Amino acid sequence: MTVFHYNKDLFPHYGPYYQISTTKHTKTKLCPSFHDFHLLTKCQISPTVIKIFSLFLSHSLSSIIIIHLLKICPLERKKHTILSSLYHLLLRSSPNMEALIHHFTLLSDQALVDKTFDPATIEDLMRLFEVDSYKAWAALETEQQQELEAAEESIREAEAELDRDMEWGMEEYRRTLEEMERMEAAELKELEEKAETARRTGNLLEKAATIAAKRHIAAAMGSAAASMRSAWKTASGSKVHPS
Incomplete structure (x- = not known):
């Protein structure tokens, strides 16, 4: 039986987390705190699981999910064409650098122990x-x-x-x-x-002063002339006739 867990945040239309059985085609509700999915290869995978895998790989997966997928046994992949197809489908996805480094580590370990290891995989x-x-x-x-x-x-x-x-x-x-x-x-x-x-006030004062001065001079001259005439008359009246 193949057990498959998926994240409800990626597939809300599937409802909560379920355990899918490929033999009985039943599903059992799982704990919603489980945030990753795992694939345990115990027998031949059914087409239903392949469709679910295709749905998952068409979405943006986290690095943890991709790492779990990369942990599929390479030897089992060689035995089952379905696993091989899933593996190449995974390689065509867009993993981040963390997942690539983890995958490179897995392939390096495999190359050390597997004499039939294909270098093209690392390429x-x-x-x-x-x-x-x-x-x-x-x-x-x-x-x-x-x-x-x-x-x-x-x-x-x-x-x-x-x-x-x-x-x-x-x-x-x-x-x-x-x-x-x-x-x-x-x-x-x-x-x-x-x-x-x-300026106008000064001109008026100047004219007034000039007029006053002229009048004062005229009055003084008139007074002097009158005094001279009076003195002349007095002098003329006091003269003694010679005869």
Whole structure:
């Protein structure tokens, strides 16, 4: 009987974890805390299990699941064409580096004890290493490109914010300068008006002083002339006739 456990997170439509029997075609509910699946080869695998394996391999599997699949005995794989097909199907999937390293360890151990070991198996694994490395490099380049684009976008946003702040500052400076020029012009106009008023007042005072001086001079001259005439008359009246 082949016992197969699967993760309900990968296949929610299958419900909880089940134990599938290929002989009785029955299923028994298992403990939901079991997060991996194992394949125990005790007899010929049925087509039903092959379909389930195909479903699993078409999904993104964790490294733990892949490692468990890689633990299938290579000798049993040679005996059963179904296991061999599953093995090559697994090699065509996209395992991560951890699973590849574990698989390489298993193949190295097998090469030490199995005289019929096929070196092409390791060559296939090396190609998977190369593909995984290219994928990792491409993912890293994509991540770096995304980080670069995000940094450039941040710089553009910072530059736009700086431009807005500079425009606001220049506008505030222009408004302040215009206000200062307006105040200076008003103060200058007020000073000019005061100076003009003072000039007119000075002219009026000058004219008034000139008129007053002329009148004072005229009055003084008139008074002096009257005094001279009075003195002349007095002098003329006091003269004695010679006869």
